[in-house]
Amino acid sequence: MSTLPVNVTVTGAAGQIGYALLFRIASGQMLGPDVPVRLKMLEIPQGVKAAEGTAMELEDCAFPLLAGIDIYDDPKVAFDGVNVGLLVGARPRGAGMERGDLLAANGGIFGPQGAAINAGAADDVRILVVGNPANTNALIASAHAPDVPADRFNAMMRLDHNRALAQVAAKTSTPVGDITKVTIWGNHSAKQHPDLTQAVIAGRPATEVIGDDAWIKDDFVPTVAKRGAAIIDARGASSAASAANAAIAHVHDWVNGTPEGDWTSVAMPSDGSYGVPAGLVSSFPAVSKGGAWEIVQGLELDDYTRAGIDTSVAELVEERDAVQELGLLSAANA
Numbered sequence: 001m002s003t004l005p006v007n008v009t010v011t012g013a014a015g016q017i018g019y020a021l022l023f024r025i026a027s028g029q030m031l032g033p034d035v036p037v038r039l040k041m042l043e044i045p046q047g048v049k050a051a052e053g054t055a056m057e058l059e060d061c062a063f064p065l066l067a068g069i070d071i072y073d074d075p076k077v078a079f080d081g082v083n084v085g086l087l088v089g090a091r092p093r094g095a096g097m098e099r100g101d102l103l104a105a106n107g108g109i110f111g112p113q114g115a116a117i118n119a120g121a122a123d124d125v126r127i128l129v130v131g132n133p134a135n136t137n138a139l140i141a142s143a144h145a146p147d148v149p150a151d152r153f154n155a156m157m158r159l160d161h162n163r164a165l166a167q168v169a170a171k172t173s174t175p176v177g178d179i180t181k182v183t184i185w186g187n188h189s190a191k192q193h194p195d196l197t198q199a200v201i202a203g204r205p206a207t208e209v210i211g212d213d214a215w216i217k218d219d220f221v222p223t224v225a226k227r228g229a230a231i232i233d234a235r236g237a238s239s240a241a242s243a244a245n246a247a248i249a250h251v252h253d254w255v256n257g258t259p260e261g262d263w264t265s266v267a268m269p270s271d272g273s274y275g276v277p278a279g280l281v282s283s284f285p286a287v288s289k290g291g292a293w294e295i296v297q298g299l300e301l302d303d304y305t306r307a308g309i310d311t312s313v314a315e316l317v318e319e320r321d322a323v324q325e326l327g328l329l330s331a332a333n334a
């Protein structure tokens, strides 16, 4: 990236995650301590006033790297020239809302945003979808941006990845920094598959250090997969600071590379690796090199891992089929 300001568009800027995210982006934690940023905040009209308040606070931080702040309620302008887009704003599930209703409501958000990205984004654009259902929302956005390479659309699994690291660290009394090669496969949902079969703790296989297969299957996997719901139950609102932290780390590593000897978990369009149908936005172990993700290849999958991936991917197929049926994967419906 050059020293020209990087245009960072954040949707849902007045929301909880937006509030935890914007200050860290402006301080340089996402793109680096030498990279100026211009924030382009997108909200729905009812959210604009609150976004203006957040912008006032951003100004009051006097961040040296913050080159400008603009607030929009029109995606076409908000994504004009965007280099990095964080698609956070989404329609939450309301009382009595079926999964199909949620997918349809979000299709109405992510289709037009994808079209706006297609029309105005910079050539190096990178899009991270955070708003749920994140994987399928990323698929919808990408379908409406036929001129943008599909691999520029990611969905966020980094929070699940970090949750897995934290659980293993607590179980083994190991510093998080000594734990590598954890993977989350599949969908950002309770059907994700957290996987420790390749994980390493201070140079030793994690499964050997843990020495408790029942803990992995009966405790670790469901705890990580259902952590989002546990946070909602405890906080009365979904995770915000940890989600923002994960988004910062995801984009940081995408742009600047992953540490040598480790990988992270990224939902990106499948190239057919590990039997995941091509095009589905599914999570894989991935390294970032030269500003692009590469799926880690050649991992042996035991039967338990294979079954976990298949279950999660089946859910993604269902979601894709549902939005396809609703016409949300057709660019004509933007």
Ligand SMILES: NC(=O)c1ccc[n+]([C@@H]2O[C@H](COP(=O)([O-])OP(=O)(O)OC[C@H]3O[C@@H](n4cnc5c(N)ncnc54)[C@H](O)[C@@H]3O)[C@@H](O)[C@H]2O)c1
Binding pocket: 011, 012, 013, 014, 015, 016, 017, 018, 042, 043, 044, 046, 047, 088, 089, 090, 091, 092, 109, 129, 130, 131, 132, 133, 134, 156, 157, 159, 160, 188, 238, 239, 240, 243
């Ligand atoms: N992928 C993950 O790991 C992860 C983690 C936590 C939360 N989430 C999801 O992130 C999303 C946002 O969470 P939150 O806590 O910030 O919610 P929130 O309700 O506090 O904020 C959402 C904001 O988005 C805005 N918005 C809605 N539609 C919009 C549109 N079309 N364009 C622009 N802005 C729009 C709303 O006005 C609101 O200000 C939710 O879908 C949540 O489920 C994902």
Ligand SMILES: O=C(O)C[C@H](O)C(=O)O
Binding pocket: 132, 159, 227, 228, 229, 231, 238, 239
């Ligand atoms: O689980 C949720 O609905 C919220 C969010 O996606 C999370 O993982 O915390």
